[in-house]
Amino acid sequence: MEESRIILEARSVIKQYRQYDTTVTAVNRACIKVRENEFVAIIGTSGSGKSTFLHLCAGMDRPNAGTIYIRGNEITSMKADELSRFRGNYMGMIFQNHNLIPQFTALENILIPTTMCNKPDFSYEEHLKRLIATLGLGDRLHHLPSELSGGQQQRVAIARALINMPQVVFADEPTGNLDRANADEVLDLLLEIKAQIGQTLVMVTHDMKIAERADRIYRMENGELMPVMR
Amino acid sequence: MEELWYRLKRNFLHACKSIRFNWRQYASFFIAIFLIQSFFWLLLLTQDAQTAQLKANAEENYDYHVAVSGLSQDQAIRLQNGAFVVFTDDRLYKIVRTEEIPNAYGGKSYTVYCFITAEPLEQKINTFERRHIQPLRESAESPDLVRVDYSPLLTYAADAAAQRAPYIAITAIFTLVAALVLMLLYNIRINHFKFLYGIYMSFGADYKKLLYTAAWELIAVSILTLGPALLFATLVRLIFCLALGGRFAISFWTIPIVFLLNLLVIFAAVALPMRFAAARRPIDLLAAEDNGNLVVSPRRSFRLFGQRFPDRYEFASIWRFRRYYLRLLLSSVIFAAISVSVLYVGTMYVENRDADRVPYVIRTVSKRQIIDESLAESIADIDGVLRVDCTYNLESLPAYEAHLLIPTDRIRTMAAYRYYISSEMQGSNATAATVDGYRATNNAAYTLLNDLTIAALEQQAADSNGRITIEGDLRAAMATPGTVVVSDSIYNSTCFPLRPGDKIQLGLYLNYTRKIDQGLTREKDVLRQQLRWYNFNHVELTVGAVVHGLPAERDIMLALSAEDCISLLGITPGIKSIEVVTDPALDAAGQAALDAEMEQLFAYYNDYAVTEHRVYEEADLEYRMGIEPLLAVVSVMVLFFFPLVCFFSQFLFYTSETASLPFCSRSALWAARSAGHTASKGFCSRRQTSY
Numbered sequence: 057m058e059e060s061r062i063i064l065e066a067r068s069v070i071k072q073y074r075q076y077d078t079t080v081t082a083v084n085r086a087c088i089k090v091r092e093n094e095f096v097a098i099i100g101t102s103g104s105g106k107s108t109f110l111h112l113c114a115g116m117d118r119p120n121a122g123t124i125y126i127r128g129n130e131i132t133s134m135k136a137d138e139l140s141r142f143r144g145n146y147m148g149m150i151f152q153n154h155n156l157i158p159q160f161t162a163l164e165n166i167l168i169p170t171t172m173c174n175k176p177d178f179s180y181e182e183h184l185k186r187l188i189a190t191l192g193l194g195d196r197l198h199h200l201p202s203e204l205s206g207g208q209q210q211r212v213a214i215a216r217a218l219i220n221m222p223q224v225v226f227a228d229e230p231t232g233n234l235d236r237a238n239a240d241e242v243l244d245l246l247l248e249i250k251a252q253i254g255q256t257l258v259m260v261t262h263d264m265k266i267a268e269r270a271d272r273i274y275r276m277e278n279g280e281l282m283p284v285m286r
Numbered sequence: 287m288e289e290l291w292y293r294l295k296r297n298f299l300h301a302c303k304s305i306r307f308n309w310r311q312y313a314s315f316f317i318a319i320f321l322i323q324s325f326f327w328l329l330l331l332t333q334d335a336q337t338a339q340l341k342a343n344a345e346e347n348y349d350y351h352v353a354v355s356g357l358s359q360d361q362a363i364r365l366q367n368g369a370f371v372v373f374t375d376d377r378l379y380k381i382v383r384t385e386e387i388p389n390a391y392g393g394k395s396y397t398v399y400c401f402i403t404a405e406p407l408e409q410k411i412n413t414f415e416r417r418h419i420q421p422l423r424e425s426a427e428s429p430d431l432v433r434v435d436y437s438p439l440l441t442y443a444a445d446a447a448a449q450r451a452p453y454i455a456i457t458a459i460f461t462l463v464a465a466l467v468l469m470l471l472y473n474i475r476i477n478h479f480k481f482l483y484g485i486y487m488s489f490g491a492d493y494k495k496l497l498y499t500a501a502w503e504l505i506a507v508s509i510l511t512l513g514p515a516l517l518f519a520t521l522v523r524l525i526f527c528l529a530l531g532g533r534f535a536i537s538f539w540t541i542p543i544v545f546l547l548n549l550l551v552i553f554a555a556v557a558l559p560m561r562f563a564a565a566r567r568p569i570d571l572l573a574a575e576d577n578g579n580l581v582v583s584p585r586r587s588f589r590l591f592g593q594r595f596p597d598r599y600e601f602a603s604i605w606r607f608r609r610y611y612l613r614l615l616l617s618s619v620i621f622a623a624i625s626v627s628v629l630y631v632g633t634m635y636v637e638n639r640d641a642d643r644v645p646y647v648i649r650t651v652s653k654r655q656i657i658d659e660s661l662a663e664s665i666a667d668i669d670g671v672l673r674v675d676c677t678y679n680l681e682s683l684p685a686y687e688a689h690l691l692i693p694t695d696r697i698r699t700m701a702a703y704r705y706y707i708s709s710e711m712q713g714s715n716a717t718a719a720t721v722d723g724y725r726a727t728n729n730a731a732y733t734l735l736n737d738l739t740i741a742a743l744e745q746q747a748a749d750s751n752g753r754i755t756i757e758g759d760l761r762a763a764m765a766t767p768g769t770v771v772v773s774d775s776i777y778n779s780t781c782f783p784l785r786p787g788d789k790i791q792l793g794l795y796l797n798y799t800r801k802i803d804q805g806l807t808r809e810k811d812v813l814r815q816q817l818r819w820y821n822f823n824h825v826e827l828t829v830g831a832v833v834h835g836l837p838a839e840r841d842i843m844l845a846l847s848a849e850d851c852i853s854l855l856g857i858t859p860g861i862k863s864i865e866v867v868t869d870p871a872l873d874a875a876g877q878a879a880l881d882a883e884m885e886q887l888f889a890y891y892n893d894y895a896v897t898e899h900r901v902y903e904e905a906d907l908e909y910r911m912g913i914e915p916l917l918a919v920v921s922v923m924v925l926f927f928f929p930l931v932c933f934f935s936q937f938l939f940y941t942s943e944t945a946s947l948p949f950c951s952r953s954a955l956w957a958a959r960s961a962g963h964t965a966s967k968g969f970c971s972r973r974q975t976s977y
Contacts, residue, residue, distance in 0.1 A: 116488060116569040136565050137492040144490015155485055155572065159307030164300075171300075173490025216489070 062125075063224050063256045064090040064113060069122035071108055071279075082108040083119070084279035090224075095250065095257045097267035099284070100276035106260045107228050109276060113258065114149055114226040115139045126224060144173025148217035148255075150227040154209045156201040156216075162208075163197040166215045175220055186252070187215045191245055207238035211245065218249055225250070227259040231266060243269065297498070301506035311479070312507060314471055314934035319504065319548070320511040320518075321923050322464040326457070326547050327519030328916060330540045333453050335523065336911050337446040338535035344438035350382040350399035351411070351440045354419065356431040361422050362396035368418045378404045378414050387885075402440075411440065460920070461551055463624060467927045468555030470617075471934055472500065476559050483563050484571030493564035500556040508548045516544075522919060532910035625924045632917035644675075645877075646866040646884060647897040656860030662738055664887060665864065670872050670880045673745040675865040676738055680857065682731035682841045684809070687816060690844065691724035691791035691824065696784050724791060728813055729781075731841035732851070734859040735764045735771055739845060743771075743833055745867075754835045758786035763830025764847050770827045773836035773843040780834070782842060788829040792844075793822035794854065825854060 071083040082105040090096050100106040111117040113124055115131045123132050127146060131139055143149075148169075156165045166187070170180050188194050191211040201209055210230060217225055230246065231239035243266055250257050259270065267273050273284040305312045354365060366381050382399040404410040415434070423432045438445065476483065483496060491499070520534075527534050563571065648665075650657055656679065666674045683689060733739060740760045747754040763769045772790075774782050784790070800819040806812050836843060851859045868880065888896055 111569045116572075117567050136567075137494075140487050140490055140492045140564070140568075143488065149488050151572075155481070155488075157482060157485060159304055168485070169489040172486050172495055220490070 060092040060094075062089050063092050063094075063127060064088065064258065065125040066109075066113060067123050067125075069109070069112055069119045069124060071105070071112060071117070071119050081279050083112065083281075085122070086276075086279070086281040088113075088274065088281060090256055090258060092223075092256055093250075093254050094272065095247070095270045096259070096272050096274065097270035098258070098260045098274045098276055098281070099262060099264065099267045100260075101262065104276040105279040106276040109281065110226050110228050110258065110260045114147055115143050116149070141173065144169060144220065145175055146223050148220065148222035148225040150210075150213050150217045150225065150230045152229040152232040154201070154206075154213045154233075156209055156212060158201055161198050161200055162193060162204065162212045165201065165212055166197075166219055168216060169220045173220060178220070180219055180221075183221060184215075184219060187218060187249065190249055190252070191215055207234055207242060210234060210238075210242050214242065214246055214249070218253070218255075221253060222255065224256040224258065227257065229261055230259065231261070231263065239263070239266065297502045298506060298509075301499075301502040304503055305506055305510075311475065312503070314930055315468075315475075315504060315507050316511060317930055318468060318471055318927065319507050320515050321926060322460075322468070322551060323508065323511055323515035323544060323548060324518045324522075325460055325464075325920060325923055326544045327516050327540075328522060328919065329453055329457055329460075330544060331519055331523045331534075331536060332911055332913070332916060333446075333450060334535040334537045334540055335527070335533050336449060337443070337537070338533045339910055340438065340442040340446050342533060344442045348437040348439045349401065350437055351379075351402045351407070352400045352414065353397055353435045353437065354400065354422070355387075355395070355397035355433045355435065356426075357396040357398060357422065358426075359394070359396060361425065361432070362398050365398045365400070365418060365422065378402060378410055378417070407440065411436075457547070461547060461554075463924070464551045465554035467930075468504070468551060469558060471930075472504075472556050473559045474934055476563050480563065480566075480571040484568045484573075487564070487568040487571065491564075493561060496564050497553075497556060497560045500560055501552055504552040504556065505549065508545075508552060512545070512548075526912035526915060530910050530912045530915075532912065621924060621927060625921045628917050628921040628924060632914045632921070635917070636914050643868050643870050644865045645868055645880075646864075648864040648866070649897070650862070657862070657864060659736075659738070659861060661887075662861055662864050665866055665884075666738070666741065668880065668883050668887075670869050670876050672749065672867045672869055673742040674738060675742055675867060676734075676861045677863045677865075678732075678734045678859050679862050680732035680734065680851065680855070680859060683728040683844075684812070686732075686855065687795040687820065689726045689728045689793040689813065689816065689822070690730050691726055691793060692782055692784070693788060693790070694723055694725055696782055696788060697725055698779075698781055698783065726793070726813065726817055727782075728809070728816075729776060729841050730772075730844045732855070733843055733845045734851060735760070735845035735847045736859075737764075740764065743836075746836070747833070750835070754833065756831060756833050758829070758831025760831045763845075766828075766830060767847070767849055767853075768825075768827055769830035769847075770850070771831045771833065771843070771845040772829055773833040773838060775835055776838055776840065776842060778837070784829050784832050786829055786831055790827050790829060791824045792827055792854065793824050796821040796823050 066086055066088045069083055069086045070081065073080045073082060084105075086109055088096070098106045098109065108117065112119050113126075115124075115126075115134070119132060123130055125131070126142070129142065131142065134142060156162075157168070160168070166184070167180075188197065191214060193208070193211055193215065196204055196208055196212075201212070204212065210233070214230065217227075227246070231242050234242060246257070247269070249255075257270075259266075261267050273286065275282050275284050357365065362384055366384065368379075379400040379402045382401050384399070385397045387395050387397060400414070402410055402414060404413075419432065419434055426432050483491075486496060486499065520536075523534055526532060648657065648661075657676075662674050662676055665671060743756065743760065747756050758771070760771055763771050770790075772782070772784055774780050774784055798820045802812055802815045802819065806815065833843065846854065848859055851857050866884075869876075872880065884896065
């Protein structure tokens with residue numbers, strides 16, 4: 057573990073919002089280093105800033121201060137278009153509420169990253185087959201999201217996040233909307249694929265049971281990120 | 287190529303699928319693009335009809351390509367023989383007919399009408415000129431005597447191309463308006479459905495990708511509405527044809543041109559909204575936000591679909607939607623202004639079409655400088671001629687380094703001309719008493735006051751429906767030395783409200799103390815220096831009559847009798863050119879009779895060049911094209927755009943908010959708009975309800 061390279065590094069990241077006359081600090085000088093193939097869980101109460109931090113790390117949002125590196129590239133200084141392309145090539149995102157596009161079938165939703173980001177020298181067909189088999193989506197591929205259960209929708213969202221074989225996957229409470237059995241099943245699948253492909257997983261959760269399966273755990277409290285000793 | 291085809295097909299099918307699934311969201315785009323395409327079709331079909339009509343007119347009325355006139359008998363025979371060469375490959379033309387015309391010297395001249403039989407026509411006409419006309423010119427006493435006129439049979443394509451200019455301008459303006467309307471609609475769509483673009487950006491879509499995705503959706507709409515729009519435009523065009531007697535035609539190039547114009551509008555419309563969307567952070571697009579800022583009235587939006595909305599929330603919305611109200615007002619004013627402008631252009635067009643028809647312009651050729659006044663009078667007496675407008679060998683005042691002094695109380699302060707107070711006339715020898723109370727201008731042009739001019743002015747006043755009026759006695763002014771007739775308007779506004787009996791002064795150049803700077807370009811500066819450094823002899827003139835409302839661009843009319851021209855200007859006035867204004871109600875037979883009389887008259891006047899303008903044919907063509915009703919249709923179509931934009935935003939508001947009522951709308955109405963993060967956390971999650 058010590059020898060693997062750092063894939064994500066955040067240095068003194070600050071994110072503030074203006075709310076009427078006051079300034080709310082959602083993330084306060086957060087620092088983190090995540091290595092290749094590592095599974096890091098970020099826990100915290102609602103409103104603690106963990107989702108905001110995850111969005112900052114994934115380049116979905118911009119910090120007010122601090123720098124974030126992915127694979128040694130400073131994403132905080134990238135222009136919007138460059139960042140979008142970089143995200144498409146190296147990052148995958150799983151949202152709590154799936155965020156599937158309703159008019160597309162499960163398969164079309166999964167393939168969105170392949171059409172939006174033309175990753176050079178990458179053929180997704182074999183990988184797609186493996187993902188579908190692992191996630192058990194074979195018979196639901198041509199169904200619309202509205203015809204799928206919550207668990208199935210989340211599996212589609214996972215497949216979509218992984219189809220481009222990103223090096224780092226950000227998951228924002230991927231099991232938050234699922235019941236216990238479904239949540240465990242989804243997490244098992246996620247970890248199974250992670251093991252198959254060898255990805256880095258950064259997950260935000262408020263479920264301690266899920267966090268315990270991570271290599272390392274961080275706790276977010278009032279915008280401050282602290283490692284949890286186990 | 288296969289890959290390209292695959293991509294095109296895939297993108298198109300994706301777009302179609304998206305449209306089919308969200309057809310309600312795209313309904314406004316269907317209507318807007320249908321209207322836009324219909325207009326493009328109408329415009330291009332009108333052009334095609336115009337070309338077809340020109341061709342038909344040419345084929346109907348002309349049986350020759352070239353008329354060679356002014357030939358002697360030998361030359362005519364030579365040209366006739368030239369049609370019969372030994373080798374058929376070398377045969378360029380055939381003789382249609384030869385006309386014999388008696389001239390003023392008792393001799394005859396000949397006109398030979400030729401039909402070019404070889405192809406391609408444009409190329410062979412040059413060969414014809416080189417091989418057959420050039421030798422005739424070389425053998426003539428003067429090369430100018432051999433005249434070559436091309437019939438519309440040869441020139442209709444070029445004429446059609448020349449008449450395309452206004453269509454191109456209208457197309458350019460409409461393309462811009464259409465792009466703006468579509469941009470407005472697409473902006474509303476992005477605002478309501480930013481989630482979709484947020485997802486795309488989350489998975490790697492950059493601006494280019496977003497642009498193509500959006501453009502493909504609209505291209506799909508465009509392809510689907512192409513046929514119906516063509517059908518609609520064809521129907522409208524056919525109705526015009528039936529009502530006005532024009533022809534229907536569609537050229538091969540019209541289809542790709544309409545499609546390309548559509549593509550241009552689509553890309554122009556989505557480029558900017560997508561640029562802004564791509565510059566935003568994906569999380570802002572994904573986060574749920576209230577989009578009521580694009581709705582004029584939530585209550586109305588809900589009632590539109592038979593739903594209820596509490597009135598008290600509506601009151602709260604007035605302030606919240608203040609920006610939208612402003613935009614709404616601005617949009618309505620813009621759309622109404624465009625619509626009224628289009629109607630106004632249509633009216634102007636008709637007025638222009640029905641304005642004075644000048645089929646003949648007569649000028650002198652060879653060494654003769656002046657046209658006989660008797661000729662002008664003879665022309666004026668021909669049936670069907672309303673009046674003759676003569677241009678004399680007199681010019682506007684700056685050409686004589688002269689100016690007019692007009693009483694200060696006879697000058698409109700807001701008028702579009704230049705004038706100066708008399709105190710600036712430092713170099714002038716005019717005494718203070720002479721110039722006091724006057725101001726100077728050189729926006730005047732001399733003309734001759736004679737019977738022809740008086741007749742023309744009276745005729746013009748009679749035909750103007752009261753827009754031109756004459757105050758004072760024109761004939762008395764002509765008979766009294768030192769009395770002039772003036773007009774009072776420049777650029778359709780009264781600048782000098784002069785009355786009969788007023789005294790004006792004409793500054794006639796004597797000498798100078800210093801020369802005017804040659805580098806000066808502004809008339810104003812030239813006049814200023816003229817007044818300072820030049821000496822003038824000021825002659826007092828009495829205004830005998832005033833022509834109110836006489837059209838003029840830069841100069842008012844200053845009409846002097848022949849005696850005054852000689853005594854004041856030292857010029858013996860003579861006619862330089864004549865414009866023959868004819869009765870617009872003349873039919874084809876009347877026009878032919880007029881042509882024959884003119885031809886007969888000019889057989890005895892060899893030193894004049896008569897330029898013929900096919901004004902009647904052009905006016906008839908323009909009438910048949912139905913430009914005015916076309917512009918009326920366009921005006922109505924423009925008016926349709928505005929409610930379309932309103933309805934679209936109302937509709938999207940309803941579809942996106944209805945399921946989350948009452949909490950979401952209440953929050954949206956009462957709460958101040960805050961940062962995206964707060965909004966997404968604090969209010970409702972709209973995407974759950976929308977998608």
